[in-house]
Amino acid sequence: MGQDQTKQQIEKGLQLYQANQTEKALQVWTKVLEKSSDLMGRFRVLGCLVTAHSEMGRYKEMLKFAVVQIDTARELEDADFLLESYLNLARSNEKLCEFHKTISYCKTCLGLPGTRAGAQLGGQVSLSMGNAFLGLSVFQKALESFEKALRYAHNNDDAMLECRVCCSLGSFYAQVKDYEKALFFPCKAAELVNNYGKGWSLKYRAMSQYHMAVAYRLLGHLGSAMECCEESMKIALQHGDRPLQALCLLCFADIHRSRGDLELSQLKLHCLSESIYRSKGLQRELRAHVVRFHECVEETELYCGLCGESIGEKNSRLQALPCSHIFHFRCLQNNGTRSCPNCRRSSMKPGFV
Numbered sequence: 001m002g003q004d005q006t007k008q009q010i011e012k013g014l015q016l017y018q019a020n021q022t023e024k025a026l027q028v029w030t031k032v033l034e035k036s037s038d039l040m041g042r043f044r045v046l047g048c049l050v051t052a053h054s055e056m057g058r059y060k061e062m063l064k065f066a067v068v069q070i071d072t073a074r075e076l077e078d079a080d081f082l083l084e085s086y087l088n089l090a091r092s093n094e095k096l097c098e099f100h101k102t103i104s105y106c107k108t109c110l111g112l113p114g115t116r117a118g119a120q121l122g123g124q125v126s127l128s129m130g131n132a133f134l135g136l137s138v139f140q141k142a143l144e145s146f147e148k149a150l151r152y153a154h155n156n157d158d159a160m161l162e163c164r165v166c167c168s169l170g171s172f173y174a175q176v177k178d179y180e181k182a183l184f185f186p187c188k189a190a191e192l193v194n195n196y197g198k199g200w201s202l203k204y205r206a207m208s209q210y211h212m213a214v215a216y217r218l219l220g221h222l223g224s225a226m227e228c229c230e231e232s233m234k235i236a237l238q239h240g241d242r243p244l245q246a247l248c249l250l251c252f253a254d255i256h257r258s259r260g261d262l263e264l265s266q267l268k269l270h271c272l273s274e275s276i277y278r279s280k281g282l283q284r285e286l287r288a289h290v291v292r293f294h295e296c297v298e299e300t301e302l303y304c305g306l307c308g309e310s311i312g313e314k315n316s317r318l319q320a321l322p323c324s325h326i327f328h329f330r331c332l333q334n335n336g337t338r339s340c341p342n343c344r345r346s347s348m349k350p351g352f353v
Contacts, residue, residue, distance in 0.1 A: 006032055006041030010048065017052060022240055026052060043072045043081055050088045054095060055203065057242040063092035083112050087121055090128045094135070102132035123152025123161045127168060134172055142172060159196040163189045163204050170211040179218045186211035206235035206244055213251050217258060225255050305341055306331035 009032045017025035029052075032045045046069040053062040066088040073081035090105035106129040109121070130145030146169050153162035166189035173181035189208035197204055209232040216225035229251045236244040304327050327341070335341060 002036075003038040003041060006036040006038045006045075009036075010041065010045050013045070013048060017048070020239060022052065022056065039072060039076050043069060043076060043085075046072060047084070047088065050092070054091065055239070055241050055243075057246075059092060059095040062095060063089070066092045079112055083109055083121055086112070087125055087128065090125070090132075094128055094132055097135060099132040099135040103129055106132070120156065120158075123149045123156070123158060123165075126152060127161065127165055130165075130172075131168055134168070134175065137175075139172070139176060146172065159192050160200060160204065163192045163197075163208065166192070167207050167211045170215060174214055174218060179215060182218060183212065183215035186215060202235045202239060203241060203244075206232045206239075206241065209235075210244060210247055210251065213248075213255075217251065217255050220258070222255055222258055225251070229255065304328045304331055306335055 009028055013025040013028035013032070016022075016028060026049070029045045029048050033042060033049070036042055036045070046065050049065040050062050050069065053059070053065065066085065069085040069088060070082070073085040086105050086109045090102045090109065093099075093101040093105065106125050109125045126145045126149035130142045130149060133139075133142035133145060146165055149165045150162065150169075152158070153165060166185040169185040170182050170189070173179070173185065186208050190205070190212060193200065193205045193208055209228045213225045213228035213232060216222070216228060229248055232244065233248040233252075235241075236248060306327055309328070
């Protein structure tokens with residue numbers, strides 16, 4: 001496969017990936033890697049594979065392609081390519097929580113002299129280093145790295161990098177329990193997405209919404225936390241971002257725990273897990289969560305006492321009677337009785353839920 005054909009296939013894979021046909025994109029890129037003799041094309045497709053596996057949560061595969069990319073960069077004998085590949089290696093180890101290795105590879109990046117990409121990638125290197133220090137709870141060095149990354153972003157008008165740094169600063173301040181700043185920085189990230197992010201991947205919006213949800217929960221604003229977390233989960237499900245899906249599930253559980261509705265947190269967990277496994281075609285796991293979902297529905301009595309359908313799976317107009325039994329509004333209208341069908345208590349003034 002020559003240079004032109006390699007380029008065409010890489011672009012085809014990118015189009016498939018942007019259309020959420022991730023597995024097909026991976027197949028195209030893997031074939032390019034197997035058949036192409038163009039070193040620059042191989043380097044580029046390895047970068048695509050690193051990014052795709054990162055967003056899918058396949059971090060060991062991400063690391064494998066990052067290692068191959070370094071070998072390709074050495075064959076090309078280009079310092080810019082070597083810098084980019086070491087950064088991908090640092091990110092891979094960051095995702096695998098190998099934080100000491102991450103810091104070591106970031107220092108290697110910063111020590112590479114005379115690279116044209118240094119001004120562009122220096123901020124991303126500092127961001128990755130900051131995330132690693134945060135993972136090790138070395139807070140002072142983490143903050144220094146984030147501030148350096150932020151300076152790179154401002155000096156180079158890099159709004160995408162600024163957005164990512166703001167989200168990391170949100171995590172930083174959440175850990176050191178300054179919850180006002182933990183909310184301020186993801187809100188700033190969301191503002192950047194709104195102002196500049198029309199051409200960005202939706203992952204930036206999802207990321208900012210997730211960090212806002214965490215901060216709102218810590219501040220006790222549970223309604224806002226739920227709204228942000230639902231928005232983040234919706235995007236994560238659309239794009240198959242499994243790491244973010246997992247983070248959102250944990251956030252949902254924390255929100256429900258803060259509210260004291262532990263049964264509902266389990267119900268939400270099983271419902272969302274069912275959606276994830278259904279989209280992945282994992283039938284055994286899907287069946288297990290469907291069973292647990294319906295068990296939770298029965299345990300919490302979240303079903304209509306007239307038609308027997310579960311409540312909370314889809315948008316429906318409900319009616320709560322003074323006895324606290326809940327029914328579909330249409331079912332009570334069709335039933336025509338003035339007492340509760342479950343306990344037969346009088347229900348002269350029903351309320352709406």
